[in-house]
Amino acid sequence: MQASINKALSSQANSQPSTPFAEGLLLPQVATATLELIINKALALNNNKAISFAALNQKTLTLALAELSFKLSFSVDTGSSPAMVMVRSQVDTSDCTIKTSIKTLKKLKANQSLTQLIKQDELDVNGDIKIAQQFANIAQSLAIDWQSELAKHLGDVPTHKLLQFGNKITKSISATGKQIEADICEYLVHEKRLVVTRSQVSAFNGQTTAIAHEVTAISARIDKLFAKLAAK
Amino acid sequence: MSSSDQNPQASDLPSSQKTAADADTSADNSVDSKSTTHFGYKTIEKDDKISMVAGVFHSVAKQYDVMNDLMSFGIHRLWKRFTIDASGVRPGNKVLDLAGGTGDLTAKFSQLVGREGKVVLADINSSMLNVGRDKLRDKGLVQNIEYVQANAEYLPFEENTFDIVTIAFGLRNVTDKDKALRSIYSVLKPGGRLLVLEFSKPEHELLNKAYDFYSFNILPKMGELVAKDGESYKYLAESIRMHPDQETLKSMMDNAGFEQTSFKNLTGGVVALHKGYKF
Numbered sequence: 075m076q077a078s079i080n081k082a083l084s085s086q087a088n089s090q091p092s093t094p095f096a097e098g099l100l101l102p103q104v105a106t107a108t109l110e111l112i113i114n115k116a117l118a119l120n121n122n123k124a125i126s127f128a129a130l131n132q133k134t135l136t137l138a139l140a141e142l143s144f145k146l147s148f149s150v151d152t153g154s155s156p157a158m159v160m161v162r163s164q165v166d167t168s169d170c171t172i173k174t175s176i177k178t179l180k181k182l183k184a185n186q187s188l189t190q191l192i193k194q195d196e197l198d199v200n201g202d203i204k205i206a207q208q209f210a211n212i213a214q215s216l217a218i219d220w221q222s223e224l225a226k227h228l229g230d231v232p233t234h235k236l237l238q239f240g241n242k243i244t245k246s247i248s249a250t251g252k253q254i255e256a257d258i259c260e261y262l263v264h265e266k267r268l269v270v271t272r273s274q275v276s277a278f279n280g281q282t283t284a285i286a287h288e289v290t291a292i293s294a295r296i297d298k299l300f301a302k303l304a305a306k
Numbered sequence: 307m308s309s310s311d312q313n314p315q316a317s318d319l320p321s322s323q324k325t326a327a328d329a330d331t332s333a334d335n336s337v338d339s340k341s342t343t344h345f346g347y348k349t350i351e352k353d354d355k356i357s358m359v360a361g362v363f364h365s366v367a368k369q370y371d372v373m374n375d376l377m378s379f380g381i382h383r384l385w386k387r388f389t390i391d392a393s394g395v396r397p398g399n400k401v402l403d404l405a406g407g408t409g410d411l412t413a414k415f416s417q418l419v420g421r422e423g424k425v426v427l428a429d430i431n432s433s434m435l436n437v438g439r440d441k442l443r444d445k446g447l448v449q450n451i452e453y454v455q456a457n458a459e460y461l462p463f464e465e466n467t468f469d470i471v472t473i474a475f476g477l478r479n480v481t482d483k484d485k486a487l488r489s490i491y492s493v494l495k496p497g498g499r500l501l502v503l504e505f506s507k508p509e510h511e512l513l514n515k516a517y518d519f520y521s522f523n524i525l526p527k528m529g530e531l532v533a534k535d536g537e538s539y540k541y542l543a544e545s546i547r548m549h550p551d552q553e554t555l556k557s558m559m560d561n562a563g564f565e566q567t568s569f570k571n572l573t574g575g576v577v578a579l580h581k582g583y584k585f
Contacts, residue, residue: 102391103384107383164391
């Protein structure tokens, strides 16, 4: 840790009139400000009162994602009411630092083992893993009633109608998508004969296996005959 | 002020005012002689500057935040966020937000230092301090913030008190910048750092010209429309031009005793963040 601080200090010792592109455009600050706004808005809308930040007060979780040129550090301040999550792009010290990629985070979400990912060098954890787990638990426990939030702005009846309409549209899009998929399959399989059906592939595989067995049997018989001839 | 003062060319100015770099080569980098200093493009008696600057900020205090958002298109929030990121602030730190005005940096620092830490919002101007105090109290930020009316040249704190001192868009209004830097150095703990966020010199000539046009033609009109005070915003544009450029301010920090001084240009050098350590 001390080495990294010294390195950071010495790298800052020289003036840098030509600032890196992303930094000059303040992209890390745009990203952290947006994230901070979204997270705190979500916390303000949360209906699950069981969520507690007490254990995370003044703790920092840092995410170093391979896809980003800067880190994302999440700190909690329980002094504010409600508790606030602050997002920064640089921190000197962190209670838990996770080096990974967005791809790996998706794997984690799909319940792939944490240990397995660490063994595969897809994930590197430094510090107290409990901090990361507590942050993840809070994110998973958020309960936001979007319908009542929308109703506050639009009114009950328009919100109900809007959601009904939304559901209809979603179902209709889903049905249309399935129909288009079926039509394309039919065109490719039966009209153009560019691809074969699953049953045809399976029949072909069955026949191939049968032939392979027959060839093996014949080969064995030939070997026997050769052996007999050699004995005479 | 005459109309020719609104957008003077370098040749229109007294030789000592042509550029900030030209003007700031003396031991006291903000003065032409021992008894005079700049107020925008005007040369005034040193003793008058505090009251003249105070007049500007008393006038704009209530509209300060709105004008900041309008003038910078909201980018000042990102510059301040960059400053927080670069400060390396930790829970338990003591922070002095000098010339803290309406308390944007104080609000963030207060949340980051936690209950064990402390943030002092200091400003020479009582109107700005009052606006800042009201704003922070409205946000529920009361537990670890103190308010002090103070002149940056004579900071009323013991030596080695603060882990971090920030001065955002305030140093150019200070009469004797060298004295202020020495005073800041004194109140910093060993290992502490100073961050100076201030308007500076754009890196590219084209941007410089566009920035000049905006500052001298559009900005005072916006000030007139929104804050009903075009003169104060004309002073703002002039004071930015008279402020030391990046390298000059860096050497001023070196001269005050700061070590490992560095700066980062933001938005093409329109603003620069200077950082220096006390060891």
